[in-house]
Amino acid sequence: MTLPLPDLAAEFAACLHTAVPPAASPPENPSANGARTGAGAAPANSGAIREVEFSAKGFHLDVTVGIDGVVSAAEFLDRKGFALDAITGVDWIGEQEMEVVYDFFHPAAPWRVVARTRIPRATPVVSSIAKVFPGANWHEREAHDFFGIVFSGHPQLEPLLLPEDATYHPLKKDFQP
């Protein structure tokens, strides 16, 4: 049942490229529309898959997906039997971008996949994958808590770890208590 790694990478790439619409076409997600106008749309859409040395990095596949490719990437990994490890953000304040990192592991095969996408820091909106992986629900809420990333389509985007009425996002680099 386990696919060799290069095959997986190839299949993944094929899947992503078919799933990601060409840069010129209008995005399907209306809420992501505003988000994409600021940053350059073309690099955000192209998927890039890199095989990396596990012993040096701790994962096998480093996938960069476009802002709209997140759900299809998750769906692909779900089909391949991956499980969600974590979702987190990194605040690249210098580039005024927010990176959303999705970690996946495989319960049966020794594979680790990291999928990442960059979104503009001013309007951090990305589609939720909670429908694909219900476990993403909490991880996305947590990322929302810490970074203020808005996961569109999330069923219940309320503070999880912070108090119910919290409006601050403490892991943003410019956070002041």
Added chain:
Amino acid sequence: MNLPEPYRLLIFLAGTLAFVGFHAAYLVWVERKGAGRFQRRPGPTEAGYAGLLQPIADALKLLSKQVIVPPTSDAVLFRAAPMMVMAPALMCLAVIPFGETLVARKVNFGLVMVFAFGSINVMAIMLSGWASRNKYAIISAARIVSQNVAYEIPMLLVAITLLMMMGTMDLQEIVRKQAGWFWNWNLFQLAANPLMPVTFLIFYICMLAETNRAPFDMAEAESELVAGAFTEYAGMGFGVFFMAEYANVVVGCSLATILFLGGWQSPIGWLPGPWWFLAKMYFLIFCVVWVRWTFPRTQFYGLLNLSWKILIPVSLFTLVLTSVMLKLF
């Protein structure tokens, strides 16, 4: 004793009260020491010699706690419940004969009396849960009712089995009929009922369930319902429930002693007396403690299943068996 009946009654009631108070207090100590030993630790040691003053310290503390009635509760019933809970145990002990003459009130229907007043107990604990108006307490109250109703039935069936064998409801008479060596005890009356030890086991299990002792302590299920029906009680209100639990254990174990282990009769045929009674009772109480500190708590439906699917059919079977055996021999 040539005292007129009412005075004699009063004296014995006072004696019963003291007996219950002493036992309720020191069974807590026994429980804590016993739990300690089962867990390889000494239990209370620092209050008095071997922690013997521990119950007194607890009582002092409980008495001096602030008294409140939670604003959301039903104040009248909230106060009434602790008063109600102690009374049945006292009434039951009044008819339990500890020796040939050592009984507060001779009643022809001692057995019925114990069961009758035992059933008031349910009302009391349930009211405490209901009056607290606390969600945990109400869940606990509902559990108590179904548990007690379920276990009263096999207990009564067992009692009827014994009633048929003994032909009397007088507890003293029941004990007298078991005089002699220990094979005369009801527990070993295999000719009347080959399943007598099973009957005893059923009675004991029902007794544990009726007194809300582990593994049937649904009412207080700490890990689920915080403190169950007593969640809102504090100070002596709580202390009374604490004591009533042990008083009920004393009643239950006394009854088991009388019905199955020959009451004050000596197992070796001579020297009968209250000491034998107490020894047997304490042994049963020790078993209660032992069981409590060994087993996890049963699940609620498991508890009801045990009663309705196992205990009631088996006790009915022993009832029928006994009647057949009695007719045959």
Added chain:
Amino acid sequence: MFTLNLGPQHPATHGVLRVKMTMDGEYIRRAEPVPGYIHRMHEKMGENRTWAQYLPNTSRVDYLSAMHYTHAYVGVVERALGLKPPPRAEYIRVITSELNRISSHLVWLGAFLLDLGGFTPLLYAFDDREKILDLLEGITGARLTYCYYRFGGLCNDVDDTFVRGAQEFVAYMRPRLSMYQTLVTDNIILQKRLVGIGLITSEQCRKYGATGPVIRGSGVAYDVRRVEPYSVYPELDFDIPVFPEGDSMARYRVRMEEMAQSLRIIEQALARLPDGPVMAANVPRVLKLPAGDYCYAVEAARGRFMVRIVSDGGEVPYRVKLRTPSFSNLSLFEETSRGLLLPDAIALLGSLDLVIPDVDR
């Protein structure tokens, strides 16, 4: 229908978890865990401290398996620096990690039985645990928050007393495990409460990312020690206990079996314990990690624990992400507890073996 607020202070939540329950009588319609009552900013602190100063934090995320967490953090920094700890250090890491796993499982056993209303096993388990703590305190100086591993090795070497003590412990613990078997596992009451209760399918585990004994109790032999081997685990012979039933009993059995396996690992590692230094020679004095992101996962007592660090080349981490097993395991609770009775849900919660600071971080 009414709402029941279990916690934040409730004996069954093992700390300060709150579960918002919508109940129908004693049946649970919906039980939504509300974590965050002991959120301690571990990830924020990562951005305020140097790489080395962050070490004590790792012992406090999941205080019951502090060794594993430190292992993961130390491992990720070593991976980024390309450091390799000497073999003796690796073996001692394995021994202490496995001792810590047993002690963590013993706390779980006690607390779980406490949830089920049995008090005595808790004290027996703590009694056994004290023996492990004595061993670990002897070498690390602390009972709970060890902070023993260093980048490139250990903070100090073990002596013969520890080795002998560990051997004695292995010999002592085996009969104790069979005692637990008689006292607890075989007990009919426990069986009735756990068998068939709180079913979790392997598919649910995958969807929620549940790991550790939870996924192994659902029939998937996922163990980071096998799948992404680290340290010297590949050289040691041990089994991964798997039970396919997916109920609370399966998770219970997985943990009990894991303790026996940990004893096996400790025994082998003690037998092979090489001589030599416990600290790599080429550890830089001031740590500056090359820029990039790195992951390192270990099998902690509760499942897969992963540290993901992002370095911008400085002395201070740019981002530290702790992927904790309890977080994912608890997120499963809402779905699996639906329709259960309250005591069963509490058994389920106990069988997930939660450490709340591990959820909240």
Added chain:
Amino acid sequence: MNPPPLFDQPTPYLTISAFLLATGVFGLLRRPTLIGMLIAGELIFSAASLNLMTFNRFFAPDPAVGQVFVLFIMGLAAAEVAIALSIIIAVYRNYRSIKTTDLADLNG
């Protein structure tokens, strides 16, 4: 000879019995809920039992007959309560209320 003490005369018992009946009837009419009415009904039963027992004690030659009848009444009362309560619960499930006024469509 002194008159017998109060508790050896039938009058107090009969009076109490009448009182219980009165409260029972009163409650039956006043209570808005089915369970309340059931309780009032139990009071009426008790009144009847007390009366029976009194007559047995003071006027009947057979010592057992009154007690037997009271026992019968108790048995019936228990049965009645069981049935009535199960009906009440069934009604509650359908109507979410056990107030008599809310159950008007039982009238047809």
Added chain:
Amino acid sequence: MKVPLRDLGRGLWSLLSGMRVTLGQFFKPTVTVHYPHQALKMPPRFRGHIELVRDPETGKAICYACKLCERACPSDCITVEGVKLEGDKKKSVTEYRLDFTKCSLCGACVEACKSNAIRFSHEYNLAGRSKEQFIMDLFKRLEAEGK
């Protein structure tokens, strides 16, 4: 009928064997350390709060206020002050304030210290009625001990 009976018997047996286990423990000696009467001996590596080490030759603190520990401490609980006395090569410590209420006992300070001037004490049973008493001046403590 046969299977339920066997289950019943097995269940009863499991209960009885459980009770046998606890009874066995009942008669074993207790494992308790009666703390205020007896006390466990702390292992040599036990980490209590830190204390200054006395130089066996001079009888003074070894510490020369290099502040490495202060810098290494992740929770900022150490404040060291030192003065350079006339004629000495190094500074000598005048104040070593340890806010023990913030310490996480990680040992970073002890490892950072190059001259072994601080070590862990074996104070394992501290308790007090005010929290100020745990913000201690280790230097004054050392002085007081010397007298």
Added chain:
Amino acid sequence: MVSQEPTCSSDLSQVVRFAKLDELLALGRANSLWPLTFGLACCAIEMMAAGASRFDISRFGAEVFRPSPRQADVMIVAGTINKKMAPAVKTLYDQMLEPKWVIAMGNCAISGGPFVFPGQYAVIEGVDKLFPVDVFIPGCPPRPEALIEGILELEEKLTGKRRWPRVKPE
């Protein structure tokens, strides 16, 4: 000595002083300190260990961990309190009945411990910011002996004298 007790049933003791009775009550209370089952973090494990066979706080009558605040006398705050938890802790304290005491166990409960840094957003820096604390036990986590010592310290506070020897660590 009596006036040192702020928590004794105040309305009565202001009118009459039963010195002997107060002493007796203090002795009773000191020997029957029922803690609230309330563990927050790492220190809670040490609190459990203190209740376990090795250290056994039952010797001092303090093993009756009550899950309901109504029945507890002493609240052992064992762990970090953050801003989300603080209202709940305060409620628990308010639900406990007089006389009541608080033991702050561990550095987190005393001052926020290692989780305090400039710019922190979650941790309450010391439980004494919420309600009065009677005994502080420093450590991270403190050993179980320290908790026992804390209970002895509380008993000393109640009765005014210490009945047990002091252990000097060697």
Added chain:
Amino acid sequence: MNSSSAAPFLLTLVFSVAVLTAMGGALIAVLSHRIIRSVCGLALCCLGLAGLYYFLRSPFLALMEILIYIGAVCVTIVFAVMLAEPDEPVPRAHRVGSLVWASVLAVAGVLLFWGLTRLTAQAPVTVPASRASDGSVAAIGLALLTTYGMAFEMISLVLLVAILGALAVARPGRHKP
């Protein structure tokens, strides 16, 4: 009960306590707003009645009264209250009409009942107090199984039907959520 050796005063005292308990309980049962309290009133009333039975030379009945009424009937009612009425009924304003009606009917009932009983009591006390049974269970048992055998069987039948009926009525509502 040997009244000759006991102080009649004390007995009268106990008797009046029983009477007051019964009457007070009955009043609580019908007058209190909260249903749970009226159940308690009923229980109290039954306790008083048990005392009266005791004075009527039938301790067996007294105990049965407690066992059946308090232990079974009241507990069952309370259980039903818990199942069917989680909320307290709101005390509503009394409708004067029904109150008047109820009182009138009650008074009429009392008069009728009391009159009838007085009439009967005009007859001489046929059984001297001293000759009355001591509530012998043997006599009751004999009577139950001989003279009233048929009625006894009917009662058992009624109880059986009641159990089955209760099960049948309450059963269909049971379902797991």
